[in-house]
Amino acid sequence: MEKNHKIRSLSDILDIKKLMNVDKPIETANGLPNQCYTSKEYLEYERDRIFCDKWTVIGVGNSIPNPGDAKPYNLLGIPLMIVRDKDLKIRVFHNVCSHRGFKLLDKPCTLKNVIRCPYHSWSYDFKGNLLATPHIGGLNIHNSDKFNKNQSNLKEVRSKIWMDIIFVNINANExxxxxxxxxxxxxxxxxxxxxxxxxxxxxxxxxxxxxxxxxxxxxxxxxxxxxxxxxxxxxxxxxxxxxxxxxxxxxxxxxxxxxxxxxxxxxxxxxxxxxxxxxxxxxxxxxxxxxxxxxxxxxxxxxxxxxxxxxxxxxxxxxxxxxxxxxxxxxxxxxxxxxxxxxxxxxxxxxxxxxxxxxxxxxxxxxxxxxxxxxxxxxxxxxxxxxxxxxxxxxxx
The missing domain is CATH 3.90.380.10 (Naphthalene 1,2-dioxygenase Alpha Subunit; Chain A, domain 1)
Structure with a gap:
């Protein structure tokens, strides 16, 4: 089996002492170490600790002005989707179908009534609720007593609009x-x-x-x-x-x-x-x-x-x-x-x-x-x- 190279901690990527020097008084401080600008492994760590942990900007509301307007956004490999619902509220979801993990949206578009997965046509409303599950119980049987739709809605991302700027807190911990x-x-x-x-x-x-x-x-x-x-x-x-x-x-x-x-x-x-x-x-x-x-x-x-x-x-x-x-x-x-x-x-x-x-x-x-x-x-x-x-x-x- 191939050795697992997963980064265990920030110290595997850069010298923590150099990072701590940044927080000294300005007269004696150093700037961020080179790896913070050159290391792909560091970027993976930064994605989680900064872009997912903090309130991060992913666009502006004007880019989706009308009900049903939607656009995908890729945050360093995390697929997201921005949608304006029928009440004109902007919502952000993880851009992935709850069925087989297919990416729902590839390019900006205006949706009519639902967000439909291109793979098996599972469909969601603009609030992320799962509405349709075609043939889930067999051919032409679109519902099943063994499946609860309410547990398979789209995963909504914590978001806020301020001065038309779309902020998200992906890890919901800010x-x-x-x-x-x-x-x-x-x-x-x-x-x-x-x-x-x-x-x-x-x-x-x-x-x-x-x-x-x-x-x-x-x-x-x-x-x-x-x-x-x-x-x-x-x-x-x-x-x-x-x-x-x-x-x-x-x-x-x-x-x-x-x-x-x-x-x-x-x-x-x-x-x-x-x-x-x-x-x-x-x-x-x-x-x-x-x-x-x-x-x-x-x-x-x-x-x-x-x-x-x-x-x-x-x-x-x-x-x-x-x-x-x-x-x-x-x-x-x-x-x-x-x-x-x-x-x-x-x-x-x-x-x-x-x-x-x-x-x-x-x-x-x-x-x-x-x-x-x-x-x-x-x-x-x-x-x-x-x-x-x-x-x-x-x-x-």
Whole structure:
């Protein structure tokens, strides 16, 4: 019999002492060890301890706007399925038939009345209840006293929608989402409230783009958290919103980090501007904030628009980045008179994200060095990035 190579613990993959060094004060801490960016065995461990244990983003509600809309999602080998039911509620299920384990959904679609398995036609409603079991008792006998349908419903995943972002907690062991998101909502209460959140509308014409990058997902978060790289990676942006105009954001208890700017200028075309949030405090009209909500979503909040930039890990050194843009009200989001302004705003953000690719892919290539010890941090400039490293390390340990 072939020897079992199953990983027994994290210490089989990397040096735990190096991982513990991450949690030291920033002046003496190291970053995460190389294996956290290069080891496929580590990625398997990370999938369970971070992506399954935590509130993880797998998409946005706008991607399935109508009843019956459904799409599959693969979380590092775990097949999931996102469905909007007839009551317009978004539900997430394990994308597998309870009969013989066949994958139910292969591509995005609009279902009519049921989720039907292509293998033996077992069918489920949009709430996951098993409805039909053709020929289960023999030819043309579709029910059986020996089989209880209620015990074979689809397995629903714990999920929550916030600002149209779809969060899941696959292992159902994280704190309630309301408690999880409260520190960020408290911080942003001076900008927006729950009524303002309801005003957000996705832009259908210039509201999304995807980028595939050749690096580990964590590099995108690390880079997003800090403004230290503005002068070198974003020279044009730095002219408008200088590094000196930025401030650090560290959201305790250690669930998010990022940066803010005090020099945001609303996009203008002629005399046209986007509508703005109603409750934004007057003394902060030029503030914008860029939050990485751990593990895998980056959010940009401005007085006149909001974006969701979420990460889909494909492999240890491959990530898909998904950008979704929202505005305040239908006129700003989809009105014809502001179409050119939306186009320009989307182009601006795509250019910024494209500029970051050289940085995050360069860090991935650098992790091939056996002498690299995880790196050091600037005690002044790298505090939010160090916070993310600590969050990962503590989640693993």
């Amino acid at each position: 704190i309630d989402f309301e408690d999880y998101i409260k520190p960020l909502e408290d911080r942003w209460s001076r900008f927006i409230n729950h009524d303002d959140q309801k005003l957000l509308v996705h832009s259908n014409d210039y509201g999304s783009f995807d980028l595939t990058v050749k690096c580990n997902w964590k590099f995108a978060i690390e880079n997003y958290c800090e403004s230290y790289h503005l002068p070198t990676i974003h020279p044009e942006l730095n002219k408008v919103s200088n590094i000196n105009d930025h401030y650090h954001i560290q959201g305790l208890p250690n669930r998010f980090a990022g940066q803010g700017s005090e020099k945001y200028e609303q996009p203008v075309k002629g005399n046209k501007k986007f509508d703005t949030f109603n409750n934004w405090e007057k003394k902060s009209l030029k503030n914008s904030e860029y939050i990485a909500l751990f593990p895998n979503v980056m959010i940009g909040l401005h007085i006149d628009h909001f974006y969701v930039f979420w990460l889909e890990p494909i492999g240890i050194n491959k990530t898909k980045e998904h950008m979704q843009m929202y505005y305040i009200g239908e006129k700003s989001a989809n009105g014809e008179e502001l179409k050119d302004l939306r186009k320009e705003n989307a182009r601006f953000w795509k250019d910024v994200m494209l500029e970051d690719i050289s940085a995050i892919e360069g860090m991935q290539e650098g992790r091939g060095s056996p002498t690299y010890n995880g790196g050091n941090f600037s005690p002044v400039m790298d505090q939010p990035t160090h916070q993310f490293h600590k969050w990962v390390a503590n989640s693993l340990i």
